[in-house]
Amino acid sequence: MKKSAVPYLFIMPAIVLLIVFSIIPIVISLVISFTDLDLRGLANWSSIRFNAGNNFAVLLDDGVFLQSILNTFFYVIIGVPLVILCALTVALLLNFATSKLFSVFRVVYYMPSITNIVAIAVVWGFLYNQDYGLFNTLLGYVGIGDVPWLEDPLIAKLSLILLAVWKGIGINMIIFLAALQAIPSRYYEAADIDGASRWQKLFYITIPSLRYATFFVTVTTLIGWLQFFEEPFVMTEGGPLDGTLSMALFIYQEGFQYSQFGYAAAASFVLFIFIIIMTLIQFKFRQSEDEVR
Amino acid sequence: METSAYHPRRDRIIVTILLVVGGLLVAIPFIWMVLSSIKTEREVLAIPPTLFPQEVTFTNYLDLFRNMNFGIYLRNTIIIVLFSMVGLLFNTMAGYGFGKYAFKGREAWFLLVLSTMMIPSQVSMIPVYLILNEMSLTNTMPGIILPGLIAAFNIFLIRQFMTTIPDELLEAARIDGGGELYIFFKLIIPMAKPILAVQVILTFIAAWNSFLWPLIVANDESLYTLSVGLALLKGQYATNYAMQMAGATFMVVPILIIFAFFQKYIVEGMNVSGLK
Known part of the structure; x- marks a missing residue:
């Protein structure tokens, strides 16, 4: 050798x-996002036509896609601060002592963050059930009427956020906990x-050290929530009335349920651009914060 | 610890109470899942619901194997878990290659690896399916396994660890006549135990839970994994909540047990990987 x-x-x-499985796909994705590739095109490549950005024009006119953008921002704006705050609080409490308990x-x-998403959907679907679910039964005891957890577009969004926060605390808590344990104790002594x-x-x-x-x-977390997918996919399939449809789920449905590969690829690039912009804003914030210091 | 200067005992009690209440809230879905899975189909739908089963039954679990093919789903899931460990070996090899060798184009290749972390799975999902289709790998086990084998973030974490291994050690082993593969398997892997312990657990969990690729790629029920089978169960037995809970418990509890045993390594591993 x-x-x-x-x-x-x-x-x-x-x-x-x-x-x-990563580099070539992104090139393919970029190319097909400018074509009308669908099942017919998959069978016979010569029937694929370039449509010069037409997919993007149609997207910006597609009410369902615009709804999915609004929903995604709703998830991000409420979910991201909530999950960070919860994770930080739990980490601070857990850092209080080091006993077996x-x-x-x-x-x-x-536990929730290592639990399979389908199992979560099965269990939470039961908990959220309007007639037999535990949540409505417990609320019934304190006199609150039947909550339509997954049947109302707005409440369904909040129900999915609740579930995703429950699932998202664990991993972020561990990161905060590792950071807390790295703060030198002499700071506190002083x-x-x-x-x-x-x-x-x-x-x-504590907070500045974190x-x-x-x-x-x-x-x-921000990147993860912009790609919010599994929760609406397994719980509501985007319904009711597209009320829980996220951008990522829109892409999946266009691609794998309606076989509009070109159109879905175009939508996936819109999502990608959103992610890049958000990430750049974050780094910009971070930079200016460092300059102040 | 740090806030205990004034009323250490009182503070500790308050914190413990807060943690107990929060912990109960977090654990309710699990408790409800397990308790419902051993109730009869009728008792699960009783109003008002019972907390503990009046009559403990395991028929729901038996039904998973009698009315559905959970045996096959379990076998397929275990196959995926085993191959994910091959993926971990590839990740470890790459992490070692990037961390401990100087070669032409190293920075460029590593940058390429890191850049794949930025690609959202929704962007690559459709083209990966088209590629698998061209390779005639749709509806096959390799088609399910291959796309998820490599994780750039894990390569990054392993590389971070590898750079802390002193070069002198490798040189000494080479002078003693150790071949490169011998050094990797007999020297490096034992030394990398702390980081690999975490990686093995996390890889196991991710493979056991994998859902999207098995769902997209597998058409035949003989290729279904536990999570796809559970989704099928949810659709076919939409009102049989007892059986649904049994399926969920069957899927979740093994992971929780494994995790509870090895959780110590995960927290330590986060420290090792320098994520502070």
Whole structure:
């Protein structure tokens, strides 16, 4: 074996698979987003026609697509701050002590994030059931009428957010917890000598020290929620009245249910552009924050 | 710890109460799932509902294998989990290659790997399907397994760890006449245990839970995984909540047990990987 070939042999399997299933697809996706590729085109390539950006023009006129954009922003604006706040709160509480009990709780709060999405849909679908569900039964005891958890467009969106927050706390909590444990204890000792109150310590030591973790969590959570897909896919299939349809679900439905591959690819690029813009804004914020400091 | 200067005992009690209440809220769906799965079909729909089953039954679990093919789904899921470990081996090899060798084009290739992390799965979903279709891999096991084998983020984490291994160690092993593969399997992998422990657990969980590719690629029920089978169950037995809960429990509980045993490594691994 030639010596200089060795490193390439180590990276080759991963590189080949990434090129075939990540790099080439994005090129194909860009090309077909300018075509009318559908099932007919798949069978006979010569029938595929370029339609010069027509997909994008149609998209901006497609009421269902615009609805999916609005829904996605609704999910992001409510869901992202909620999940970060919950994860941070739980991490702060868990960091309070290191006993057996606390590590048990760490497992409990992490459990939803490793649970299969279909199983979650099955269980939450039962909990949300209007007639037999646990939630409506419990609310019935305190005199609140039957809540149409998944039957009303607005409430259904909120129900999916509740589920996604429940599922999303775990992984972010772990990241915050790792960051909390890395804060040197001498900071707090110095603050104690100065007579700082616990809230002062929280706002002047703990939260500023979590800057990098918060940034990381915010970027990943934002990107994740822009691609909000599985929850509406398994719980509501986008209904009622497209009330829970997200952009990612729109792409899936156009592509795999209606076989409009070209149209769906165009929609996926609109989503990609949104993700890139949001990420750039985040990094910009981060930069100007660093300059102030 | 840090807030305990004034009333340590009182603070601790308040925090514990908050954690218990929050933990219960988080755990309710799991508790309800397990308890409902051992009730009779009639008791599950009783109004008002019972908390504990009046009559414990395991017929719901047996029905999973009698009325549906959960045995086949389980077999397929285990196959996917096993092959995901091959994917982990590829990720580890790549992480080692990038972390411990100097070669031409290393930075460019690594940048290529990292850039794939930015591509949303919705963008690549349709072209990947078209590629699999061209390769005649739709409705086959390789078609389900291949697209998810490599994870750029995992390569990145493993590479971070590999760079901390001193070069002198590798040189000493080479002087002793160790071949490159021998060094990788006998020296590097044992040393990388802390990071690989996390990776094995996370890879296992991800493969066990994989849903979208099996759903898109598999047409025959003989290729269904547990999650696709569970989705089928939800559709076919829409009102049999007892059986649905049994299916969900069958899918979720093994993961929770594995995780509870190994969770220590995950938190430590987050520290190792420098995500602070």
